[in-house]
Structures are given as C-alpha cells and as structure tokens.
Amino acid sequence: MIADRISRIGASPTLKVDATAKAMREEGIDVVNLSVGEPDFPTPLNISEAGKKAIDEQFTKYTAAEGILPLRQAIAAALKEQDGLIYEPSEIIVSNGAKHSLYNAVMALVNDGDEVVIPAPYWVSYPEMVKLAGGIPVFIRTTESGGFRMTPEQLRDAIGPRTRAVFLNNPSNPTGCGYSKKDLEALAEIVAGKNLYVLSDEIYGKLMYDGFPFTRFASLGPEIKARTITVDGVSKAYAMTGWRIGWAAGPREVVSAMAKVQSHATSNPSSISQRAALEAYRGPQDEIAKMVAEFRKRRDYVVHALREIPGVSCIMPTGAFYAFPNVSSYYDKDYQGKPLGDSTGLAYYLLCEAHVAVVPGGAFGADEYIRISYATSMDNLEKGIARIRESLARL
Numbered sequence: 365m366i367a368d369r370i371s372r373i374g375a376s377p378t379l380k381v382d383a384t385a386k387a388m389r390e391e392g393i394d395v396v397n398l399s400v401g402e403p404d405f406p407t408p409l410n411i412s413e414a415g416k417k418a419i420d421e422q423f424t425k426y427t428a429a430e431g432i433l434p435l436r437q438a439i440a441a442a443l444k445e446q447d448g449l450i451y452e453p454s455e456i457i458v459s460n461g462a463k464h465s466l467y468n469a470v471m472a473l474v475n476d477g478d479e480v481v482i483p484a485p486y487w488v489s490y491p492e493m494v495k496l497a498g499g500i501p502v503f504i505r506t507t508e509s510g511g512f513r514m515t516p517e518q519l520r521d522a523i524g525p526r527t528r529a530v531f532l533n534n535p536s537n538p539t540g541c542g543y544s545k546k547d548l549e550a551l552a553e554i555v556a557g558k559n560l561y562v563l564s565d566e567i568y569g570k571l572m573y574d575g576f577p578f579t580r581f582a583s584l585g586p587e588i589k590a591r592t593i594t595v596d597g598v599s600k601a602y603a604m605t606g607w608r609i610g611w612a613a614g615p616r617e618v619v620s621a622m623a624k625v626q627s628h629a630t631s632n633p634s635s636i637s638q639r640a641a642l643e644a645y646r647g648p649q650d651e652i653a654k655m656v657a658e659f660r661k662r663r664d665y666v667v668h669a670l671r672e673i674p675g676v677s678c679i680m681p682t683g684a685f686y687a688f689p690n691v692s693s694y695y696d697k698d699y700q701g702k703p704l705g706d707s708t709g710l711a712y713y714l715l716c717e718a719h720v721a722v723v724p725g726g727a728f729g730a731d732e733y734i735r736i737s738y739a740t741s742m743d744n745l746e747k748g749i750a751r752i753r754e755s756l757a758r759l
C-alpha cells in the first residue's frame with residue numbers, strides 16, 4: 365500500500381511532456397521540443413574545469429550536509445555585493461538544486477493544515493510540495509492584463525489566520541514576468557507584521573531583459589529580510605541544471621531546520637558540483653551577459669511571431685526564458701471528432717500534428733495558456749513556431 369500523501373500529488377507534468385517528446389524522437393519523429401526548462405548553452409568551461417579538478421584532487425567525499433563553507437561564503441559575498449544583503453554562512457544552505465532548497469523550506473515551515481499562498485500561474489512543484497507537507501495551497505489568480513503579478517489587495521485577501529507562507533517567483537516560470545521594486549514594496553507592506561514567511565524563488569533573477577532591474581525581496585529592509593527565505597542557484601544562470609546545486613538564505617532558525625531535513629534526506633549535495641558552483645560564483649561572470657543577449661533575441665522573435673498568429677495573445681516577458689501565449693480561442697475547435705477542450709488537448713494536438721512539444725498551461729494553474737521555452741536554438745524556434753502557426757490554421 366502506498367502512503368496517502370502520494371495520492372494527493374501528481375508527477376511533474378513538465379518532465380512528462382519532455383519524456384514523451386524524447387520517446388517520439390527515439391522513434392525517429394522529428395519533434396521540435398519547446399518544453400524544456402533548461403538553457404541550451406554548455407556549462408562555461410572554467411566551471412566544468414573546476415569540477416574536473418575536484419575529481420582529480422579527490423574532493424570526492426562527504427562534505428558538511430549544508431554545503432562547504434567556501435561556497436556558502438561565496439554566496440554570502442555575492443548577496444552582499446549585488447544586493448546589499450548581509451548573511452552569515454550559517455544562514456545559508458546549499459542543496460541539490462533550488463528545488464531541493466524549496467522542498468526543505470516547505471518541510472521546515474508547514475504544519476498539517478497550514479495554508480500556503482501560491483500566485484497562479486505557478487511553477488508546477490509549489491502546490492505539490494505544500495501538499496506533501498500536509499499543507500493547503502491557497503491560489504491567487506493573476507491576470508494577463510495585470511502582467512501576471514499578484515496585487516497587494518489579492519495578497520491581503522488570501523492571507524488568513526492559518527497562512528504560514530507565501531510563494532513569490534520573481535521573475536516567473538512560466539510567465540517570464542518580473543516584479544519591479546515598487547511592486548515588491550507594495551507586497552512587503554502586506555506581509556510586514558504578519559506571522560508568516562515569504563519563499564522567494566529567484567532562480568531566474570540573473571536572466572532579465574531590457575534593463576528591467578531585478579530586486580531581491582529580502583533586500584526590502586530588515587523586517588522583510590527576517591521573514592524571507594531566498595531561494596536561488598546555479599542551474600539557470602550558469603547553465604548547470606545537471607550539476608544540481610541550489611541554495612537558500614534566510615533566518616538562522618529556518619535554515620537550521622532546513623539543514624536538519626536535508627541531513628536526513630540526502631546529506632550534502634555533490635562535493636564535485638559544489639566546487640564547480642564555487643567557481644561559478646567566484647570566477648568571471650561574462651558568460652551570463654552573452655546568454656542573456658541571446659535569450660533576449662529569441663524572446664523578441666518568439667513573442668512577435670506568436671502575436672502574428674490569429675487568435676493568440678502573448679505578453680512580453682521581462683525575464684527567464686519562457687513565453688506564455690493565450691491560445692484558448694482554439695479550444696472549441698475539433699480534432700479527431702471532438703473539441704480540443706483545454707490546454708492539454710491543444711498541447712496534445714501540437715505534439716501529434718505539428719510535432720512540437722509545449723507544456724499545457726493547466727500544469728501551471730492557467731488553462732488558457734501554453735508554455736513555450738525559448739531555451740533552444742533560433743532554428744528550432746523558427747521551425748517550431750511555423751509548425752504551430754500552420755497546424756492551428758488547419759483547425
């Protein structure tokens with residue numbers, strides 16, 4: 365018998381689409397995969413070399429469960445230099461990816477029956493993590509016309525006596541929308557004085573476009589810092605998804621509780637990857653700017669091309685590497701004798717008929733949309749969007 369908590373959650377839908385696309389490819393079908401949530405760039409050479417050196421030097425044993433001190437110091441230095449935030453290494457934990465840090469935080473904070481506020485569209489794992497911890501997700505529905513940002517009024521209304529935490533994802537997966545400092549200050553006013561924590565997932569913070577400034581929520585003053593757990597990592601900004609290094613910075617008692625969870629679940633993240641991540645933070649940073657410039661070019665192409673498709677709207681993302689077009693005007697069109705119905709029906713149609721893999725918006729709690737990742741070559745994007753346009757025109 366499987367435990368009840370497992371029946372409350374589903375498998376990651378983004379990984380499912382990716383797996384189906386890969387299986388079709390293995391059958392020889394030319395699938396354009398626009399579902400992937402990782403940079404297509406190689407890990408910068410200096411970082412890979414640091415990993416190789418760690419192996420050569422036999423840095424291949426257990427480390428402190430919460431991560432090696434030099435890496436936590438390097439993260440603290442980056443937070444100080446870039447965001448004016450002062451953290452002791454004991455207020456920082458290094459995990460097996462940002463996802464793992466988020467999971468540790470939820471496990472450390474949420475009691476059975478506690479409510480956790482999640483703005484939708486949300487990253488797929490937030491509600492499932494909350495449910496695994498026995499908590500209750502409380503969703504805020506953000507709107508396309510409001511730039512997919514939760515408003516202070518929405519946040520105020522969603523917070524109740526059982527609210528333990530609020531998720532914030534800036535900039536967001538799947539919408540690519542970022543919050544300005546002013547937006548964040550307005551949200552900070554709502555959470556100030558409340559007995560809750562903000563889980564601020566800032567994993568895409570280095571991937572911002574058009575000079576849109578990135579602000580860490582914790583930087584909005586000592587009162588806010590004391591109730592914020594910042595989660596970040598090297599996966600997206602340094603093209604290191606497979607190395608599995610993320611981290612969290614927050615109040616010491618929360619980080620200690622997270623370290624306890626981690627110490628019993630996984631112990632330390634890979635010693636080799638920690639050395640590589642140390643080089644990511646301490647070494648040259650110029651690869652990021654190159655990646656951002658390329659992502660921005662692709663974003664402009666994808667969003668403009670999507671907007672030219674009849675019946676499709678798409679807001680211009682300010683960060684990350686996703687476009688989130690509204691395709692709901694096609695849901696009443698028939699395929700195989702019945703209406704497509706929803707985002708899953710449309711994504712299925714695109715996979716079967718256009719051989720393009722996208723993630724249905726329903727997975728993110730926003731069924732009118734699909735998510736298109738532009739973390740793939742311009743050639744793939746041109747081919748993929750042309751196929752989407754043609755196949756939608758056939759409906």
Ligand SMILES: Cc1ncc(COP(=O)(O)O)c(C=O)c1O
Nearest residue numbers: 401461462463487537597599610
């Ligand atoms: C919003 C968001 N948070 C966290 C993560 C997890 O990052 P990591 O690979 O470091 O676990 C992702 C990865 O897709 C993400 O999109």
